[in-house]
Amino acid sequence: MLAVIPLLALLSLTHSPVASPSQETFEEIASQADKAREGDRLTDAIALYSEGVRLHPSWVDGWWWLSSLLYEQDRFSEAQAPLKRFIAIAPKPAPAYAFLALCEYETHDYDAALRHFQEWGRRGSPGNDALIDVAGFHWALLLTRNGRFVQALYLLAAKAHKLGPSPELIEALGLASLRMPYLPEDYPPERRELVWLAGKAAGFLSTNSVSQADEYARAMQLHYDKEPYVHFFRGTLFSFQKDWASAADEYQRELQLWPKCGPALVELAFARIETFQPAEALSPAERAVVLLPEDARARYVLGRALLDLERFRESVEQLEAAKRLAPNSARIRFSLATAYERSGRIADARRERVVFQTLKKKEDAAAAHPHEETASPQQMEHP
Amino acid sequence: MTRVCLLLSLASALSVATAQAQTAPPKSPSSQSNRGAAFNKNSSFEQLSQAADQAREENRDEDAVRLYGQALRLRPNWKQGLWYSGILLYRKDQYPAVRDLMRRFVAEEAEAGPGWALLGMCEYQTREYARALDHLQRTRALGLGDQNKMAESVFYYSAVLLTRSEKYDDAIALLFAMVKSGSHTDFLTEPIGLAVLREPLLPSEIPSYRHDLVRLAGQAALAEDAKQPEEAERLFTTMLANYPNEPGVHFLYGVFLLDTRPADGIRELKRELEISPSNLTAKLRLAEHYVKDEQLDQALGLAKEAVQLEPEYAPAYLVLGEALVEKGELEKGISALETARKLRPETVRTHWDLLRAYASAGRAEDAKREKEEIERLHQPEVRP
Helix, strand or coil, rough: CCCCCHHCCCCCCCCCCCCCCCCCHHHHHHHHHHHHHCCCCCCHHHHHHHHHHHCCCCCHHHHHHHHHHHHHCCCHHCCCCCCCHHHHHCCCCCCHHHHHHHHHCCCCCCCHHHHHHHHHCCCCCCHHHHHHHHHHHHHHHHHHHHCCCHHHHHHHHHHHHCCCCHHHHHHHHHHHHCCCCCCCCCHHHHHHHHHHHHHHHHHHCCCCCCHHHHHHHHHHHHHHHCCCCCHHHHHHHHHHHCCCCHHHHHHHHHHHCCCCCHHHHHHHHHHHCCCHHHHHHHHHHHHHHHHCCHHHHHHHHHHHHHHHHHCHHHHHHHHHHHHHHHHCCCCHHHHHHHHHHHHCCCHHHHHHHHHHHHHHHHHHHHHCCCCCCCCCCHCCCCC | CCHHHHHHHHHHHHCCHHCCCCCCCCCCCCCCHCCCCCCCCCCCCHHHHHHHHHHCCCCHHHHHHHHHHHHHHHHCCCCCHHHHHHHHHHHHCCHHHHHHHHHHHHHHCCHHHHHHHHHHHHHHHCHHHHHHHHHHHHHHHHHHCHHHHHHHHHHHHHHHHHHHCCCHHHHHHHHHHHHCCCCCCCHHHHHHHHHHCCCCCCCCHHHHHHHHHHHHHHHHEEEEEECCHHHHHHHHHHHHCCCCCCCCCHHHHHHHHCCCCHHHHHHHHHHHHHCCCCHHHHHHHHHHHHCCCCCHHHHHHHHHHHHHCCCHHHHHHHHHHHHHHHHHHHCCCCCCCCHHHCCCCCCHHHHHHHHHHHCCCCCCCHHHHHHHHHHHHHHHHHCC
16 A cells, blocks of 8 residues: 555645744745645745745644655655644644654654554544555554554454455555564565465455455465464454354464464463353463463453353452453453452442443444544454 | 666666766866865865766766765755666665655656656565555656666566566566567566466565476466467476466466367366365356357356456456346446446457447447547457
């Protein structure tokens, strides 16, 4: 997905520059800059906007157009300073955070890019469709690179559903599905086929084409069944189809190859919970929590297993830990309310149920429009 | 394709170079001053640029790069400096730096095919594949004049990137156009093998277990293209014997057999669909054959599956439209063909089909328009 966005049309800015002794000259330059931009003489426009903001450093429009034009020409390094300046002085700079993050991505300043995508998300991920698509995609790439695969998949699957699984999305889905913490431009080339096969399967899954997803997953397994996360991924496809027995088989195969694979332990425990085998879920869940003590889903599944086994006090302990890690998860609140209730903590249970109801309403609203682009990975919490 | 050839052709492809070529040499440059010692922050742009040119002409690449850099700091949009810096740094494999220079260069010279070419090739090296393909396609649209070697590089990179982005039909067309224009088939064998097997990999990304298969597929396709059916058959059967369960193998052999031994061809295509039920092209080739054989219900079933599988794939609507028209469902057929035309207006076959369908439906004006479009596309010989 190319970072080509009609960003020139994104914002309508109507800020007047501050008057100064150089007013005439400045106004002349500003007018010439606008004319150059409108006449598609972009190099001239860049030079004129540069001069304009030099004369009037508080000229918000000037900083915006200067950074936009540089971005438009893929001059990402040069676009960053004017974008930062724009962010510092514009009254509503939110979309500029996404542009800044995109520039930082292109110049390999990945930590800053991720920080600015998060800031953009925190401000509601505003912008036009093109910006949201491109920024959301690159945000997902950085989440994958940082090992936040579930959040990345959440964003990517929504894009695949909305836009169709393009080659770039397929590659990104493949990396996230196989939990490979790489960007598309830096993973080992010999793994391209594996990534593509996983990405195709995930892409078909995102459009609910389960049989095609399975076809690609089978092909992947045929040649790469000793690679990390291949059986795990197949297991998740079976879980999606609620074929819990097959899913559990795949997770166990993954664990035979990689006994310390925390995510496989978590999902195996879930498959056991789903088939009413809490006693069998307990061991993988406990091992998962040891390996992933800060993983809300691991804590949650252990809490669920303990709850089903009527070990309420221990269940509360795990579910409270899960709540701390993922405070906006309705499922955790529901289980915690149940655990409180069964341990006789009625007031606590009542409080959790109220929170659960609120969160559930939000989740239902999001589920009614699952692929709306207002979503951000911050909303996607475990479990 | 060697990088040396590419560089030579790039250097001679310069159009911007000529614009500045008449710049007078420095008036009294000592040999030492040419090496940069006399150039400091007070040196003028003219002094620096002349010294940079001279250093380049004398093959003092490092001096030239440094001097061009200094001159570009004084005049950031200096086209000749951007271009020559790019060429010199490309020679040193400094692709990100060249990419950034070329971005500035094409911003100045948006119609310069060689600039986009160098940019695209750098982006290929930095693995920005979508951008690289976009810029190489732009190069092809703008043209490279008589720069045959450079054009060959651009075609090669475009073709392998088309394959990687799953645009196999376009890649195959480009690769065989290269074969026809005399490109060495040795370095095209793997790209052709990947494209016909519909594997979205670059040659450098072929996993070791697939090298032999890809080469066999490429060699077989080349033999078929060269009208060497015995050799093609030998290669296809070797491939089949060695890789009976790999996706794509039965499809290739099946298509090869369809014209001469249709029953065997159909058998192979059906076998392919057992291995890869969602193989779109196998479905369509089989459907096409059924249309020809007037087994229209079977054709329709397969064509509908193809449309469902890939709703944006023009050939699926084309075959569906043909099957519907043959079955007498003219309106539905026209609608499918119109979708195919919308998705891929440059396919002449679609216009021929529409011409016939409109004529059958008594829509003379529409038929006339299709005829004009066929003439405009100048490809009447493509009619199957």
